[in-house]
Amino acid sequence: MEEKIIQGRVWVLVDEKGQLIEDIDTDQIYHNAHLHITDRQLMGQYALGNLAGWQDFSQKARPGDIIIAGRNFGAGSSRQQAVDCFLALGIAAIVAPSFGAIYFRNAVNSALPVIRCPEVETLVNDGQLATGDEVRLPLVSGQGENITRQIKFNFIPFSGVQLAIIQAGGLFPYAHQLDKR
């Protein structure tokens, strides 16, 4: 399978004590007050808008940036907007030890690589991964690297269907590819 490499600057979602924030739910990512919005480009401004300490994320993030979060990222509701708001900002990937089940699917279906990496907890706690670092994520091999600090780490690679959907640019383009075959 063809390798797909994502490389970018990271934002590590930590609390005021510097701890990686766990269980960030979809209301913290994209509050239900904005659910009536159906135009993706309008969703970016609300990304992480209800997460203490990160309300200004949409102004700070640049296209190509990567988010690092604690376990069970995207718990809660099924809203696609909680994925789409990051796509609107051009976020290239989200890395966390684990994701909410629905969130994980939604992200794959929208071709936002959600990378399961149990090691990030230790990396962040040991000061080996911090906001501003440049990381490299080859989606097929699962062998990541913090380029800034020259530290290698592993993540769980995507399975066949998941990677095919991401490579195609999402579930819809993937389905159109299937139709053509």
Place this chain on the structure above:
Amino acid sequence: MGQTIIEKIISAHCGQPVRPGEIVWLDLDVVSARDFGGPNVVKNYEQEYGEQPVFDPTRVVFTFDLCVPACTLKYADNQQVCRSFAQRHGLRVFDVDCGIGSHVMMEEGLAGPGKTLVGTDSHLNILGAVGCFGQGMGDVDITFSFKTGRTWFEVPGTVKVQITGQPSPWASPKDLTLYLCKTLGTKKVALKAVEFVGEAVRQFTLAGRITLCSMVTEMAGIIGFVPELNENMNKELAAIPGFSLEDWVGPDPEADYEEVLEIDVSGLPPQVAVPYLPHKVKSIDEVKGTRIDSGFIGSCTNGRVEDFRQAAAILKGKKVKDGVILKCVPATRQVYQTLLDEGILEILFKSGAVISNPGCGGCAEGHIGLTGEGEVQISTGNRNFYGKQGKGQTYLASPAVVAASCLAGEIISPEDI
């Protein structure tokens, strides 16, 4: 090798025996969308498929339950977008007068034992209560399923939760469920199917099973089942249109579980989840005396007839404390009708409660109000995340604890009334 319930249901819907970890294309019996997510599905659908027909118009439905009837123009527009799509495609709409979609689909027999059903409601795994594999998904997934009747799915492993002992007489299924949330947290059954067994849950009626299965979402699980039936449950299932007991799916005796967890609930007192996490659960004694401003009885977790019967037993002939607002929202029209027939609505009303039309009520923005900054609410809902129902603090509890607390103006146990 035997199979667990989820493995059996998925195997029957993808044409091959499956094992955990496999990713399969799953055939869907019913696909639904609600008033949040639904308009996005329609928009995606028109972009991707134009006016092409859905896979089967008899198996695609809309359920409006969140902002019902619409209280803002945007939601009114969004609902109309769905109605118009449904009309063009010949789809059923369970409109703003019907109640919570997952419950309506159970009552209507769309969600039956052994079936597969997906929709834009993250608590659709509640359908495990009737032995149906229900799953909430985002609007991209649901759009694809509208068109194809299929979805990709990774077969989850199954954890068996063996519950031992009997809780105290004042503990309801909600108290047991909150205790399981506390014990299992968001890690122990994360991304797994769960089978709950043991006498304490086998005795649960349909309402109790609904309460338990609905909160598997908060445990980060995929779906929960209660395989063992009882006589009362058999009767409730028999009342579902098209139901046959032969369709009930149980695990094979030699089914392969990833883990078996034993949880003792002997003598369990009422439980309360404190702000802002559903698994931050304490025994009632630890939170007694906490002042409250409002109470909410309803939601997909506790909006059934039995839930209101329990509340009414406490409220009967008494008045909610001055300054406290108690909001009651039956899950469906059918529930509302029964509450009306049994005189329960009258008891609630005379106690001072606000009674609303069926729907998701206090869990969704808008339907029956929000909490203001500094407001303390005690709710029978399933989530108390920061900011979800406004700027106030939300405690989660059973209908009996909410009713008792509204009489006292502070959190108390029903046994103290």
